[in-house]
Amino acid sequence: MDTTWLSTLLLALIVSCIIYCAWNTMWSKHNLPPGPTPLPIVGNVLQMRTGEMVKSLLEFREKYGSIYTIYFGHKPVVVLCGYEVVKEALVDHPEEFEARGRLPTLDSFVQEHGVVFSSGKRWKDLRRFTLTTLRNFGMGKKSIEQRIQEESGFLVAAIRSHKGMTKQSRYEV
Structure with missing residues (x-):
């Protein structure tokens, strides 16, 4: 005891x-x-x-x-x-x-991919690519919603003109 x-x-x-x-x-x-x-x-x-x-x-x-x-x-x-x-x-x-802290619970899943989870040179390169892509897509000049609506309008017009051409060719035969 x-x-x-x-x-x-x-x-x-x-x-x-x-x-x-x-x-x-x-x-x-x-x-x-x-x-x-x-x-x-x-x-x-x-x-x-x-x-x-x-x-x-x-x-x-x-x-x-x-x-x-x-x-x-x-x-x-x-x-x-x-x-x-x-x-x-x-x-x-x-x-x-530029260096980010490690998140062990996410490291095995994300493997330092993506702007949020990367660090160092990879983060710099991804950030530069992301900013360039967003600028080229029109961010800052137009809202992304306006840009998508504009592109959708072009797509709808192309589909309508294609359908119109298909109907005309059917009637011409």
């Missing part, structure tokens, strides 16, 4: 040491922006409302400013909120912000 009590105490001491080490590791990154205090192992996940992540992030913005740090588990995430802050980061300092 004494060995069971001693084993339980030893296990509790080991678990406490692991939690303490994890806690210190999270807080050793002093060069990150301020943010809510994370809990060991789970980070700030429990401080966010289920199904309302955006609202929770906006509430953090009110308390900590437009740039703050939250933790998903033991991983820190720097959050940028607002047009001016995002513009400054992505337009004025693109080299510093």
Whole structure:
């Protein structure tokens, strides 16, 4: 019976040491922006409302400013909120912000494809291609809806003229 009590105490001491080490590791990154205090192992996940992540992030913005740090588990995430802050980061300092964080749950599925999930040179190339394609398609000059309606009108006119030619050729025979 004494060995069971001693084993339980030893296990509790080991678990406490692991939690303490994890806690210190999270807080050793002093060069990150301020943010809510994370809990060991789970980070700030429990401080966010289920199904309302955006609202929770906006509430953090009110308390900590437009740039703050939250933790998903033991991983820190720097959050940028607002047009001016995002513009400054992505337009004025693109080299510093070209790398993206990893999303292990999505990595096996998306394999860094797409503008949202890619990083580095691939992201630059995809972004350039996407912007060029959208400009060539008429974005900025006309709304995409107007462009689609215009193209649909040409297609309908072509079909009608083709049907008219088919009817004429039937009657001519």
